[in-house]
Amino acid sequence: MNITQRLTLAFILLSASLVVTGIISVRLLGGFQERFEYVQVNAIPSIRDLSELIDRSNKLSLSLYKHQSQTDNARMPPVEKEIAQRLADIKTLAEYYLANDISSDEDKQMTIKGLATLRVVESRLPAFLAASHAHQDDVTLGMLEAESGIGGAISQLKNDYRQQMALNLSLGDGLRVVNQEIYHRTFWGLSAGVTLTLLLLGTLTALTLMRIRHSLKAIGQVMDHVGSSLDLSVTADDSKKDEVGNMARAFNQLLDRVGSALAQVSTASHAVSSASAQIAAGNEDLSSRTEQQAASLEQTAASMAELSETVRQTADNTRQANRLAGNATELSDASAVSLGNMLNTMAEIRSSSKKITEIVTLIEGIAFQTNILALNAAVEAARAGEHGKGFAVVAGEVRNLSQRSTQAAREIKQLIDTSYSLVESGAVQAEAVEENMTGLKTAFRQVNDLVSEIAAAAEEQNTGISQVHLAINQMDDVTQQNAALVEEASAASASLQDQAQTLSGLVNQFSLAGSARPAERPKTVSALKRPAAVPVAAGHGMDADWQSF
Structure with a gap:
């Protein structure tokens, strides 16, 4: 009842x-x-x-x-x-x-x-x-x-x-x-x-009062025990079929629900603590890599600045060579006009031939320097990786132009040597001077065309290097922002780990059913350290380029 x-x-x-x-x-x-x-x-x-x-x-x-x-x-x-x-x-x-x-x-x-x-x-x-x-x-x-x-x-x-x-x-x-x-x-x-x-x-x-008092006293003792020891594994006597028994069953159900919730919270807090520890370790590794990337970008930017200055000088030299080639063409035309007076002015032609030889030597030196710059640009493009593919193509074209300039300079030198020999034997071969001058004029025109092409290539190279330099600066800014975000993420993950450990400590104060002791504090799991990217060694590649050059 x-x-x-x-x-x-x-x-x-x-x-x-x-x-x-x-x-x-x-x-x-x-x-x-x-x-x-x-x-x-x-x-x-x-x-x-x-x-x-x-x-x-x-x-x-x-x-x-x-x-x-x-x-x-x-x-x-x-x-x-x-x-x-x-x-x-x-x-x-x-x-x-x-x-x-x-x-x-x-x-x-x-x-x-x-x-x-x-x-x-x-x-x-x-x-x-x-x-x-x-x-x-x-x-x-x-x-x-x-x-x-x-x-x-x-x-x-x-x-x-x-x-x-x-x-x-x-x-x-x-x-x-x-x-x-x-x-x-x-x-x-x-x-x-x-x-x-x-x-x-x-x-x-x-x-009735004695039964109610006894039942309520038993439930009160269970509540006092739970409140003092936070032991959720105990249960109240719910064998009675009255209102107090219903209250005891409801209390036991509440303890079960709270215990299940706390167990889930404990598991989740352990998982969050472990995940936050891994995130913190990953953020530290990412921060280190970001710093390395920022340093590499700074070095690349400095190299690009030097390369840009070199290309600018090359463009200036090319424009000067273009002017010299124009002068040579004009001299060639003047020689064709004054072919009749060639014997009288042979000494002057000999002197002009020497100057032309010097100019060709200068052009050959410029082509040599351009080839060196093209090799350096190829090395830097290899270091830049995916972002340097376009720059590598440009460097290859510049190198081809440099080789062509060298070849043309050699041909011009041979022509000048021939012309010089003809001048030496001008008296004997005066009749063949006109034909040789015609060939010389054609050669000068080719030189002029080659120098013009070299100038255009140098301008394109300067523009491409400027764009690459701008892109590298933008990459440097993005890298700096990424580094700041990584630092913020590291601080947030550390705070999350502290909160998870605090929550785990609070949950461990409760004694749950089926657990002999409170769960241990999760250990911090460090992320795997990856080896830093090894810079591309430029020495062997440059030696090979020099040998091919």
């Missing part, structure tokens, strides 16, 4: 006892009211009227004595009227009593008997009045005192009324005795019923 059923049973018992007590009390009060009304309506008016009848009978006797004591007949008529009025009043009240104040059959019979006695008094009154008018005192006194006279009839009438009053008084006393008996029986009966009800209710209430 659960607590609700016990309380319902106690309420039903209390209600039933109150209903039974109420019904009995109402019925007893109804009986008391009936008896009270009987006394109030019948007994008291009857006693009052009977007392009045006795009083009127006494007054009738006094009137008769008053009439007997009169000595003057002239005063007797008023007394006779008084006597007649007394009899009429007694008769009227007796008839009213018979009609309204009868309390029992015996009372009715006694009232009828009184009316009969009153008629006897009326029948004896004329003889008394006659003797009193005759002033027969002995006769009238005898009638008043003898039982056979009018006085005896009045005495009998008063005795009847007294007996009738005693009857009504005995009825009232009987009702009082009945009320007392019923009161005592009711008092003891209700007292016993109330006492029994209180005992039953007290016993049921005490048992």
